[in-house]
Amino acid sequence: MTRPLVGIDEVDLPKWTQVDQQVAKAGLWHTIRALPAGIRIVVGLAWRASRRLTLLTAVLSLAAGCVTAFGVLATADVLTTLLAEGPTPDRVVAALPAVGWVVGSFAFRALLDSAGNAAQALLRPHVEQTAQQEVHAAVARVELVAFEDSDYADLLRQCMTMGVRSIESSISAIANVGGSLVYLAASVISAGVLHPILAPVVMLAVVPNLWASARAAKLAYASYLATIARSRRLSVASGLLTDRETAAEMRASTAGSALLAEYGRISDALTREAVRVALAQTRVRLTGRMMAGIGTGGGYAILGLLLYVGWLALPLAGTAVVAMRLATSALTSTMMGIKNLYEDTLYVNLYTRLLDMTRSRTRPAVPRQVAAPELITVEAVGFSYPGQDEPALRDVSLTIAKGQVVALVGENGSGKSTLGKLITGLYQPTSGRVCWDGADLAEIDEEAVYQRIALVSQDPARWPMTAYDNIRMGRIDREHGLSVADAARESGADQVIAELPDGYQTLLSRLFSSGRDLSGGQWQRISVARGIYRDAPVLVVDEPTAAMDARAEHEVFESLRRLGAGGRTTILITHRLANVQHADQIVVLDHGRVTEHGSHQELMALDGTYASLFTLQASAYAPAEF
Numbered sequence: 001m002t003r004p005l006v007g008i009d010e011v012d013l014p015k016w017t018q019v020d021q022q023v024a025k026a027g028l029w030h031t032i033r034a035l036p037a038g039i040r041i042v043v044g045l046a047w048r049a050s051r052r053l054t055l056l057t058a059v060l061s062l063a064a065g066c067v068t069a070f071g072v073l074a075t076a077d078v079l080t081t082l083l084a085e086g087p088t089p090d091r092v093v094a095a096l097p098a099v100g101w102v103v104g105s106f107a108f109r110a111l112l113d114s115a116g117n118a119a120q121a122l123l124r125p126h127v128e129q130t131a132q133q134e135v136h137a138a139v140a141r142v143e144l145v146a147f148e149d150s151d152y153a154d155l156l157r158q159c160m161t162m163g164v165r166s167i168e169s170s171i172s173a174i175a176n177v178g179g180s181l182v183y184l185a186a187s188v189i190s191a192g193v194l195h196p197i198l199a200p201v202v203m204l205a206v207v208p209n210l211w212a213s214a215r216a217a218k219l220a221y222a223s224y225l226a227t228i229a230r231s232r233r234l235s236v237a238s239g240l241l242t243d244r245e246t247a248a249e250m251r252a253s254t255a256g257s258a259l260l261a262e263y264g265r266i267s268d269a270l271t272r273e274a275v276r277v278a279l280a281q282t283r284v285r286l287t288g289r290m291m292a293g294i295g296t297g298g299g300y301a302i303l304g305l306l307l308y309v310g311w312l313a314l315p316l317a318g319t320a321v322v323a324m325r326l327a328t329s330a331l332t333s334t335m336m337g338i339k340n341l342y343e344d345t346l347y348v349n350l351y352t353r354l355l356d357m358t359r360s361r362t363r364p365a366v367p368r369q370v371a372a373p374e375l376i377t378v379e380a381v382g383f384s385y386p387g388q389d390e391p392a393l394r395d396v397s398l399t400i401a402k403g404q405v406v407a408l409v410g411e412n413g414s415g416k417s418t419l420g421k422l423i424t425g426l427y428q429p430t431s432g433r434v435c436w437d438g439a440d441l442a443e444i445d446e447e448a449v450y451q452r453i454a455l456v457s458q459d460p461a462r463w464p465m466t467a468y469d470n471i472r473m474g475r476i477d478r479e480h481g482l483s484v485a486d487a488a489r490e491s492g493a494d495q496v497i498a499e500l501p502d503g504y505q506t507l508l509s510r511l512f513s514s515g516r517d518l519s520g521g522q523w524q525r526i527s528v529a530r531g532i533y534r535d536a537p538v539l540v541v542d543e544p545t546a547a548m549d550a551r552a553e554h555e556v557f558e559s560l561r562r563l564g565a566g567g568r569t570t571i572l573i574t575h576r577l578a579n580v581q582h583a584d585q586i587v588v589l590d591h592g593r594v595t596e597h598g599s600h601q602e603l604m605a606l607d608g609t610y611a612s613l614f615t616l617q618a619s620a621y622a623p624a625e626f
């Protein structure tokens with residue numbers, strides 16, 4: 001087997017699918033028992049979305065069911081009257097009122113159906129909107145580290161597509177099942193009235209179809225679960241072939257045909273799986289149909305037997321046949337409704353699972369607030385990313401006083417960015433604690449901590465908004481104080497903005513026709529301006545100048561120094577060691593551990609990693625000897 005080019009062929013399925021795999025294997029009875037829970041979720045959502053429309057949909061579908069049921073009973077009445085003994089004209093006349101009821105019920109049913117469909121059509125978008133809003137509201141509060149967990153990220157993706165879509169479509173399924181059950185009750189009763197044994201006999205023709213439909217749905221769901229990893233690879237490969245970010249490199253590296261071949265391999269495998277499932281479903285449905293055919297034959301045989309032994313009068317046999325057919329059709333539509341509902345609830349569960357997982361990963365609100373810290377202490381902190389055996393940080397201890405500039409340096413992957421996120425409460429340590437003025441951040445309201453931090457990250461958010469709003473996003477609710485223009489001037493972003501066609505009002509996104517993009521260094525300047533605009537007492541700047549030209553870098557560090565002088569605590573993460581010489585503390589990290597710690601002079605005197613890296617960088621600027 002060839003090694004995959006994009007992603008990996010994951011053997012382990014995401015953890016969240018494990019419950020579903022059991023569901024996919026469960027029997028028919030388990031399937032039916034699981035339905036009320038799914039219905040409760042969807043009806044609850046519909047109720048929250050619009051009580052009026054939910055009630056209207058329920059009333060209309062039940063009314064449609066009742067009217068159909070009435071039509072069924074009236075039909076049986078017509079037949080009974082027509083097949084009774086006596087002169088034919090008399091029977092026809094006697095049956096006329098019932099015929100009128102039958103016709104009337106059909107017309108009324110059509111009206112109710114249309115009204116019910118309209119109510120559902122109005123309700124569905126509201127339900128979809130409510131489900132999406134609830135998911136977005138929950139996910140917006142989930143702890144940051146959850147996004148580093150591929151299981152969680154995957155469940156989120158699946159929920160936003162399959163989950164929400166199924167919630168919407170299950171509205172119709174529930175309404176249909178509700179109406180069909182009333183119709184079914186009337187049909188079975190009308191058959192049962194003729195002879196009690198006819199009611200269960202009707203089931204013979206339908207249960208095999210229900211079994212087959214549920215089994216086919218489960219086959220599809222099991223296949224969906226089994227191919228999640230591969231489908232993800234397919235969409236990633238498709239993104240690589242079609243995304244703007246990779247377009248230039250793909251052409252320049254002439255890797256397009258290799259990626260295309262990889263896309264073909266993955267989609268071939270998925271197509272093979274889809275064909276396999278389709279064939280298996282066809283086999284199952286065929287078995288169901290055959291058994292249902294045998295069941296129908298059996299039903300008629302029983303009817304014949306009833307006639308033969310004289311338990312059913314011959315004139316009633318015709319009515320019985322029609323009643324059985326009606327009951328069979330009612331059962332079939334109920335079963336189809338249940339099957340659709342079952343199919344939908346399998347995916348609706350993604351929504352509840354995501355909300356449960358999100359809640360379990362959301363810190364409960366705590367009343368304890370915090371002010372701008374005078375002292376930050378990092379006490380024997382360890383941290384591991386979800387699913388990673390190797391810790392990113394081990395036993396890190398630090399003390400940072402207000403207004404200090406602390407530089408975190410070290411090689412790639414040594415843990416600098418991770419430590420920056422722990423100091424600011426964005427991540428919670430796996431062991432040890434981070435305290436602000438003695439208070440453990442884990443016990444402080446996270447919103448209160450976030451209010452006091454600013455993060456200028458190495459890969460800043462590129463908000464698809466105007467340049468003005470890109471800076472204003474630093475503290476969008478600010479009404480007084482530092483202006484956007486001040487922050488832009490302070491960071492040098494004003495020079496970038498001056499060159500934009502509409503200045504501050506230029507839309508910075510190529511996703512919209514009038515928008516335009518910036519270079520990496522220009523985005524970083526906007527990001528620094530945003531950090532300055534935020535005006536927070538604790539500032540983390542993570543490689544803020546990596547993509548900047550020398551002049552821009554110099555200006556940014558100058559402005560950061562001015563900011564630091566204003567009593568701001570600054571955590572500076574950079575590989576440009578020339579910029580950390582004046583830091584109050586320099587912390588050297590290596591494989592997640594602090595290996596050196598002190599001022600520039602102390603570390604140079606130590607003659608360790610820092611001194612050798614500093615000398616190496618300085619020597620690059622020394623005049624070369626030829």
Ligand SMILES: Nc1ncnc2c1ncn2[C@@H]1O[C@H](COP(=O)(O)OP(=O)(O)OP(=O)(O)O)[C@@H](O)[C@H]1O
Binds near residue numbers: 385388411415419
């Ligand atoms: N989302 C993640 N999931 C798993 N491991 C991660 C994740 N992010 C970082 N790591 C790992 O954690 C360790 C520390 O990463 P971190 O980003 O903190 O390093 P860094 O010193 O900031 O690196 P750089 O200088 O390249 O920015 C690395 O071994 C990295 O591979």
